[in-house]
Amino acid sequence: xxxxxxxxxxxxxxxxxxxxxxYQNYSVEKSYDGLDxxxxxxxxxxxxxxxxxxxxxxxxxxxxxxxxxxxxxxPSVIAVSACAMDCDKSRAKEIGIDTYLTKPIDVSGxxxxxxxxxxxxx
Amino acid sequence: MSDILNNTLNLIDDIINKxxxxxxxxxxxxxxxxxxxxxNCSLGIFFCENTEYRLRAARKNKKNILSYKINPVMxxxxxxxxxxxxxxxxxxxxxxxNTIVQKLAIKESVFGFCILSTKDEITEEMKNSFCAxxxxxxxKIKDYELNEVFKIQLKAMQDAIIxxxxxxxxxxxxxxxxxxxxxxxxxxxxxxxxxxRTPLNAIIGFSQALDSQIFGKLNDKQAEYIKDIQISxxxxxxxxxxxxxxxxxxxHAMKFSPSEINPTQSIKEVVNILEPLYKNKxxxxxxxxxxxxxxNADSQKFQQILYNLLSxxxxxxxxxxxxxxxxxxxxxxxxxxxxxxxxxxxxxxxSKIFKKFVHLNNIYTTxxxxxxxxxxxxxxxxxxxxxxxxxxxxxxxxxxxIMEFKNITV
Numbered sequence: 322x323x324x325x326x327x328x329x330x331x332x333x334x335x336x337x338x339x340x341x342x343x344y345q346n347y348s349v350e351k352s353y354d355g356l357d358x359x360x361x362x363x364x365x366x367x368x369x370x371x372x373x374x375x376x377x378x379x380x381x382x383x384x385x386x387x388x389x390x391x392x393x394x395x396p397s398v399i400a401v402s403a404c405a406m407d408c409d410k411s412r413a414k415e416i417g418i419d420t421y422l423t424k425p426i427d428v429s430g431x432x433x434x435x436x437x438x439x440x441x442x443x
Numbered sequence: 444m445s446d447i448l449n450n451t452l453n454l455i456d457d458i459i460n461k462x463x464x465x466x467x468x469x470x471x472x473x474x475x476x477x478x479x480x481x482x483n484c485s486l487g488i489f490f491c492e493n494t495e496y497r498l499r500a501a502r503k504n505k506k507n508i509l510s511y512k513i514n515p516v517m518x519x520x521x522x523x524x525x526x527x528x529x530x531x532x533x534x535x536x537x538x539x540x541n542t543i544v545q546k547l548a549i550k551e552s553v554f555g556f557c558i559l560s561t562k563d564e565i566t567e568e569m570k571n572s573f574c575a576x577x578x579x580x581x582x583k584i585k586d587y588e589l590n591e592v593f594k595i596q597l598k599a600m601q602d603a604i605i606x607x608x609x610x611x612x613x614x615x616x617x618x619x620x621x622x623x624x625x626x627x628x629x630x631x632x633x634x635x636x637x638x639x640r641t642p643l644n645a646i647i648g649f650s651q652a653l654d655s656q657i658f659g660k661l662n663d664k665q666a667e668y669i670k671d672i673q674i675s676x677x678x679x680x681x682x683x684x685x686x687x688x689x690x691x692x693x694x695h696a697m698k699f700s701p702s703e704i705n706p707t708q709s710i711k712e713v714v715n716i717l718e719p720l721y722k723n724k725x726x727x728x729x730x731x732x733x734x735x736x737x738x739n740a741d742s743q744k745f746q747q748i749l750y751n752l753l754s755x756x757x758x759x760x761x762x763x764x765x766x767x768x769x770x771x772x773x774x775x776x777x778x779x780x781x782x783x784x785x786x787x788x789x790x791x792x793x794s795k796i797f798k799k800f801v802h803l804n805n806i807y808t809t810x811x812x813x814x815x816x817x818x819x820x821x822x823x824x825x826x827x828x829x830x831x832x833x834x835x836x837x838x839x840x841x842x843x844x845i846m847e848f849k850n851i852t853v
Binding site for chain 2: 331337426
């Protein structure tokens with residue numbers, strides 16, 4: 322079973338991601354802030370990360386940047402941000418985040434994106 | 444003689460430098476000086492002071508200065524005549540028999556008269572030296588006046604500079620304040636956008652999850668309501684996006700990344716997206732394209748223009764209507780028209796329609812809320828592509844939006 326880490330500080334959005342992804346038969350682990358996500362990614366192995374950008378303690382960009390600087394191998398990352406300013410998208414590209422989605426997400430589109438990313442790792 | 448003239452000059456300089464022109468001392472000095480030039484003579488100087496002519500005269504044998512108002516008739520007489528002329532006055536206790544008058548004047552500007560009056564006969568030499576002194580006094584007075592005018596102007600200029608500097612400081616301060624406010628506004632809008640999108644993500648996500656019926660079957664009413672929730676959520680999202688767009692344009696922060704795109708392809712894609720909307724009203728959409736080449740445009744923004752205009756056309760066209768999308772190339776320009784046979788726009792609104800927050804009251808807009816920013820954004824997007832947008836419309840006949848994009852064909 323594919324293991325996905327969802328990093329999201331909003332309880333209801335977390336519930337939405339969790340329900341959709343578990344329905345698709347993925348194993349989902351929850352993380353509610355950037356620092357926690359950073360620590361989890363440091364020790365655990367995941368197939369995919371769903372990463373919010375504006376997070377408490379450490380923002381999504383910093384999580385990826387810090388781990389890359391420490392040469393820790395990251396699974397593929399789907400950033401899901403509510404911040405719609407253009408700068409975020411280019412920043413995500415700079416840091417090397419594979420996909421950047423803007424909230425609100427389209428559920429079926431999101432499921433397809435997740436599937437594509439997980440197939441890519443094979 | 445030249446010594447006397449030099450002394451006169453120096454004296455006048457002194458008096459003027461002490462800003463004593465037109466005061467008692469000035470007259471007294473001049474009169475005494477001139478009296479000393481001639482034996483047994485009386486001198487008078489009078490200046491135009493506003494509308495009143497006041498004579499100040501000194502006589503050698505009387506040390507005091509006399510000052511009295513001149514008879515206007517006499518003034519007129521003097522003004523009429525050329526300078527340096529002999530005249531006799533009725534108020535003659537001041538003057539002797541031999542009297543001459545010389546204008547205190549530089550060219551046409553007359554500021555007074557000097558009168559020389561003596562018991563003796565006035566010789567040619569006396570006349571000449573009198574004229575010379577009067578001329579000197581004239582120039583000194585003119586110099587002084589110019590000096591005064593210059594001083595006033597200098598003061599005015601200095602004041603203006605100070606005022607300008609102050610104004611500049613104020614503007615600088617206000618500019619800084621505005622920049623801060625603008626930053627606050629942008630930050631606020633970015634934040635509000637974030638804050639609104641977060642719950643909207645849950646609303647849209649959960650309703651899509653319910654709509655997909657993966658967690659259980661819905662009855663007809665539930666399915667209908669969940670669709671209504673989705674439509675309203677998407678409507679809300681559209682408005683959030685419009686507010687964000689307009690604030691980006693206002694902050695000059697709208698990004699523009701052009702590439703070579705196929706406009707026909709873009710048109711077809713947008714028409715496909717809107718298919719459910721126009722099919723629902725049984726509206727026919729025809730694409731009449733006379734241009735097969737590529738254009739330099741920002742793909743996403745070009746489609747946004749099309750989306751805005753087409754969805755508007757669909758909104759304001761009744762059932763069974765017709766919408767035409769016509770495009771062609773003219774020189775290096777790309778012309779795009781979106782024509783509907785809908786309700787049309789009254790002429791009086793044509794100039795207002797691209798302005799912010801404009802709502803036209805009609806049966807369509809009263810049932811559908813909107814930000815009133817759609818066409819403003821569209822106009823800005825067209826401008827971004829070096830284009831301009833105009834409209835032709837007649838009530839109940841339809842509306843055509845015409846865009847001309849300059850030099851964007853490849």
